[in-house]
Structures are given as structure tokens and as C-alpha cells.
Amino acid sequence: MPNYRDTIYALSSGRPPAAIAVVRVSGPRAGAALQALIGRLPEPRRATLARVRNPQSGEVIDDALALFFPGPASETGEDVAELQLHGGRAVIAGTLAALAQIDSLRPAEPGEFTRRAFENGKLDLTAVEGLADLIYAETDAQRRQALLQLQGLLGNRAEAWRTRLIEAQALAEAGIDFSDEGDVAVNVMERALLAARGLRQEMTDTLAGASRGERLREGLIVAIAGPPNAGKSTLLNRIARREAAIVSPYAGTTRDVIEVHLDLEGYPVTLLDTAGIRDTDDPVEREGVARAKARAAAADLVLWVVEASEINHRHPEARGGEAAEPRRVTGLSSFEAGLRPAPQDDVAGDPPRWIIRNKVDLVKDGKRVVNTDRAMCTFSVSAATGEGIEALIAALTTHAAEFFGAAEPALVTRERQRRTLEDATAALGRALAEPAAGREDIVAEELRLASRALGRLTGRVDVEDILDVIFRDFCIGK
Template identity: 50%
Template sequence: MIASRETIFALSSGAGRAGVAVIRLSGPLSGQTLCALLGRDALPKPRHAVYAPIRDPLSGERLDDAVAIYFAGPASFTGEDVVELHVHGGRAVIEGVLDCLSRQSGLRIAEPGEYTRRAFENGKMDLTSAEGIADLIDAETAAQRRQAVRQMAGELGTLYEGWRARLMKALAHIEADIDFPDEDLPDGIVPVVHGDLRSVNDEVKRHLADNRRGERLREGFQIVILGAPNAGKSSLLNRLARRDAAIVSEIAGTTRDMIEVHLDLGGFPVTMVDTAGLRESVDVIESEGVRRATERAENADLRLVVVDRADWPHIDPEAARLIDDKTIILINKVDDSAKDALPAVWQGVSVEGAGLELPVLAISAMTGQGVETLLQLLETRVKEGLDFAGPVPLTRLRHRRALESASDHLDRGLQTEIAELAAEDVRLAVREIGKITGRVDVEDLLDIIFGDFCIGK
């Protein structure tokens, strides 16, 4: 455990008026401070809740009646002595307790993320678990919560540490073969090591080939609404959001910038983006809006191309250019036609010029006709794009870059016949994976070398 010179404190529950607020202390003076607040000489039994008045040690003023829990290190979240004060959640109570703590010698307010950082530094978790905690706090949907819980519980760290351990063992064998050629080492080390390296590399590559599901789940599935001006894009956004998120007008070019709405579809996070009508314009601001709309659409997970009923089957050329297999065609304003009623759903209609078989839905953004069917289709698409039943996927770009680099090193190491070069590439791959979990320690290699082989018998 890393010794901390300072004891920190902070409000750990949400800010604002509540029934109960939790104030947490961590560090060597936590127990002493609790005794002072309770007016006792002895600490409560660890992990046992005590209900008692807490008083300002300097003035003797009664601050509140609280539930206090003492966690003796290292059996605590941070690995240090930790105290939790469960006080009434009124602003005056919270401010009074925090002010009292701030006046105690040796205590200071915690910096953002400092509790979790101390937990990592004291070996209570790796970096992926720490990131899982952050994701869990930020989770807005059930799917995000499930992914964050799995990562916080160590599934991702266990996977990466398993690869790292296997690579370190292979590296130890290579190093032993290089450094102790005259020793009685097992025959056929190199072929076995290559097999181990190839196996790990194949697993890393499969892990990377996840269509970025974990990252997209964290950030939200991106759906962009496209179409010509006045096709009804903003009305559709408002209908899906169930509020007036965008200005609706018959004047072309009303929407000049992107408008985002965050939705929860079947427990998955979705960002719905309304864009400027795709057309050429001499208006500088509108032209910039069109450029941004095109750029956002090109990177979207799904595109909704809205077409006015009066224009069907013609699709605006600018929107048609962006149509691919990640597109749904929406024929809007079906309520405007008194005859030749359109069916609610078309499946497998060939869109002229696209060379694709795409779903085409008839809707009315104004009345809501067909919108439920659209939502069901969107929920299916989002679930297909984000649901991941296998091992927990990587969730951050830094994980992806480190693993890509590790795989590149393994590819190179497997191609060389020079043991020293192969060892260096494996060593670099180990370091890249260690960067993800925060555990990079070359001393571990020595333990494996002398544990696996009888060197100097």
C-alpha cells in the first residue's frame, strides 16, 4: 500500500437536497477524526454502523445525528482507513459538516477522482475497473449500466491481464533460451512459444474486431436525420423526442445547425441528430450547416432519409449520395394525401440509384402515423448494433490503440527468426497491454524466469 501523507474528505453522494448525504474521509487521520466528531476515545468496530450525534471538536456545536461507519485499511475502497458519515441531506447540514472537517488539522478536500486513484495506487483495482466506475456513474441506460458493472467487476482487466501473463511467460522462455544457451532447457521452446504468441495475437485481433460496440455503447448510437429542406426532419425529431426540440417552419433552411436529442431505446443510448436540409445555398451559415450535416451523416451508425410524400419516389441527390445499407427511407406527410393511401411498411423496395434493398416506411411526423413502427425498427437496429453477449468489449479508444500496437508488435515478432528481436517485440506488446490496466512491471519477468527453469543447478 502506498502511504498517503494527507487525509482527504468530500461529499460522495449527489449534491442538492436529499434525505441522506454521505461524506467520506480517507487517509491516516480518518479514525482519529471520527473519534473527535463522536467525542469518543475508541473507534467503533470496523464495518459496524453507529448512530450518534456528531459535534464540532473545536466549538462543541452539535452538527447532526448521523450514522458513522469505520473501514480499517486495507479492507476498504481506497485501501486506507476510511470513514463514512451518513448525515441528513439538507444543504446547511452538509455545509456545516464539510466546514468543520476543513478546519481540522491534516485534512483537506479531495480532488476529483482522488478516492478511485488512491484505490488504484493501493492495488484495490486496475485502471479498467476504475474506468468502469466512472462509466457506471455516467450510465444513463440499462445497457450502459450492464457494461459498466462488468468492467468495474474486473472482467476487462482479467482478460487483458490474462493475455499479459501469457505473453510474459512466453517472453521468459525466449529470454532464458537467449541468456542461458548452455543450460538443460526443454527442447522445442521456440515452436511452443510461437504457438502461444500466435494464440494470444489471434484473441487480441478478435477482440478488436467488435465493430466498436463497447465504445459506441458508451457514447450512444448515432442516428442522423437527412433530407431535402421542408421534408419534415425537424417535425420527426420533435415527434421522437416528445417535445419541441427543433423549430418547425415552412421556410426552407430553418434548421442551420445540428440539433441533438438523447433517447433511450430498449435500454440502449441513442443520439438522434436533426440536420440542415441538404441543398446548395448562397447563405454562408446555411452552407456550413449542410457541410456539417454531411460530415455527421457519413460517420453515423444509422441514417433516416426523409422524403416528402409529394416527391416520392424521387430522393434528393445530396441525400441519395449518402444512402447505404445503414439507411432507412421515410416517406413523410402521408396524411396530406387523401387518396392512394400508402401501406404502413415496405420491406425490400429497391431505391433508384442506390442499388440496395432498403426498408421504406410511410409515416406522418405531424400526426404520429407509422412512428411506432419506426421506433420498433430503430430499437431492433440499435440492439443489433450494440448488444454484446460475449466477453465484455473494449470501451475506450486508448484500449483500442494499445491493443492495436500490441498486435502489431506480435505480428512482427512472429515473422522474425532472430530471438533477440522477437523478445523485444514481445516485451513491447506486454508493455502496451500493461498500459491499459496500469500494471507495467519488468520485475515480474524475473520471477517467471527463475520459477519456470532450474537455472544454475
């Protein structure tokens, strides 16, 4: 448990060298630290030009902009000092060394500034999570969702629910008190249960968007899979526009799963290249195949790559029609069957599969069946020449937009949030399952459990154990 009387400092800006570096100090000695470094305390919240010196040697370190934010109207709620320095390594090292010489100052832990802001009531826990997501957001859609979270989209909703729950709980408790006065007790209990029913509905509706919200944080997972040498790695490199995966004419080149992150018009997509799936005696390749199968089965979409010429010669049925129909991948049996549909197709939860007929450049013009059709989930491409790739990327973009793009922003974006909300709805469900008369005590207890779960969601109660987990994800200086 960190000591909150300590004054902490850290480099809050990115990796040097850079044009500017921001060093922040937070805690009761922040003003004193600034005084020691620049010889005075600037007017609150006013950028002031200052000469930064080492307090012991008096040596000038840099000319900087200094700011002072007295608490509690500061980001952490404590006194905060900020220096905007020239962003060189030696400048930063010299400034941090100077701060280290000042009594009761110490370097900040990861996320410690934000943790203090949370402890001082500046942010609730859902906003803290939104802040972490905002820092890591790579695409526009992720940024938008994180910002809404930081602004309290979920936190405010949860607080409003909690207030209503506490009212319902008070009614149920009144029901206990009046339980020997028949009518009054029934009446207040009915009102309590009516409120509980409405709340449960709203929470269930919110939970319905949860998987979309959680997915947007992680990105849509698209796995490239298929037989060896079909050109999977070449396709990944072509879509990623860089040589992320090794390509070779030897079957069995790729062993580990290679991951690239794409931003498709604001939607995050994680594209995976996997080992070609075949039976093999090589233990390393066998492990690669096992990983390929596992990752493909867990993906949101599988791009099943085959050689176009092979389809024409060896699987004539796959030129169009039957085998090209959109269908789902079941287990891995249909993978291993190449293009043949597995017997138990259409099992819910298995990822949809698109057939990518690669190497169309090798197919003789006369025999060529160019067959790109998103509705049929078949694409003819040449990963080597780039032919057909634009159409495939466009289809992926549309797919991602449809996957993420519901009109309403998702409120629940993390498993932690989903679980606490599920706890609350489960407690409400149990309260509603009780026969109203005579069981007021149980109803009141379940309502109390539900409001407690909502308190955990925003971080008002019971959070000590999860704080370390949440703040661990932050960088130092945030």
C-alpha cells in the first residue's frame, strides 16, 4: 500500500529524445520541490518561464515552463507541480536526479498519479479504466469508446442505478417493519419490487452490448488459416503492407502465430497468420498446427486460404456453388477437410469462414474463374501481385463496421464491469423470485447485494483487492 503522504514524481511524457518532456510532481511537497528547483512558486495555473537548477550544486539544468496546481483543484487532488522541459535524455535525467535529492520525494509507481486521483474522488473506477483505454487506443472507434467511458458514460449510469436501488432497499426494509400491518407491507413491497424489475431490465439491456464493447477494446480477431504453402503469410504481409511474416516456397514455414494490428477506417482488427494445417511428424510443426487450430477456432472470422489452381484441378466442386456458400467453421474437422463442409455445420459460436482463392495469377486465363463475392464469402486474390486485395480489404472493413457499428455506444467495455453488473442483475433476479409477502428480509438483502455490486463497479466499495490489478496496466507518470 503506497504511502499517501509521500510526494511522488515521474516523467509523464513519452520516450526521449523528444521536443518536450513533462515531469510531474504530486503531493504535499510539490510546491516545495518546485521552489527548490526554480527558486520560487509560480502563480497557480499559470505557465511561467523558469530556470531549473540542481538544488545542491546550483548547476543550471534547463530553461523550462513551470506550472503549479494547488490541490484540491488539481488532477490528483493534491498539490501538483509540472515542468515542461526540453526532451533530451540528459535534461530529464538531471531533473529527476535533482528531485531525488529533495526530502520525502520518491519516484512514482505505475499509475500512481491516477490512483491518487481515484482515492481523492476525482475519477471513479470506470473512468480510470476509460483513461487507461484512451492511452492505449489505436483507432478512432476505440478512442471514442474510451473517452465516453472516461467522461462517465457507465459510471454515471451505475450511480443512478445505485441510488434507485437504495431507495428500493429502503422500501423493502420498511416492508419488514410493517410486516404485521398486512396492507401497508404489501404496498411498499410491491413498490420495491416494481423498481427492482425496471432496474433489472435496464441492466440487462446494457449487458447486451457488453461483448461489442469488450471486443472494441481488443479488436476483431481475423485468423488466416489453411493448408501449407497456400500463401497465408504472403497475404498477411500484403494486407499489413509490411514483411511481418516469413514467406518461403517450403511448406511448413510458419510455426508461431504472427499478429498484426490493422486500423480499418477506425475499427481495430487483429490479423493472425498461422501455420499451414496438415499432419506432420515434425514436433515443432505439430505444435504450430495445434496453435493454428486453436487460434482459428477462437477467432471472429477465418480467412481460409487455398490455391486457386488446386481448387480448379482437385476440387472442381469449389469453383462456385455448393462449397463456396457462406458457412460456419465447426471444430476443426471442416478445416482439415479443406473445402468440404463438415457434417455438423452451423454450430453457433464457431467463426464464419471466407474462402480466399489465392495465386489467381498462376491460373491460366482460359481456366480462370474469378469469383469474388462477399455474399458468397469467396474471394479470388493474388497475394503476390496484389490483385483482388483491395476488394478483400473493403469486405473486411464492411464486416468490422457491421460487427462494431451499432448506433448506441457500448457502456460495458471490460470483463470486470460485465461481471459486477451480472452480479447485480443476478441479485435482483433472486429478489424478484421471492414471493413478496413474508419474505421482505430476503428481498431487502438481495437488493443490498445488488447495490453493493454496483458500488464495486464504480469503485465505491470493496475495491482494495482489484486496485492493484487495474493500476498495474498504467504507465509510470500517469
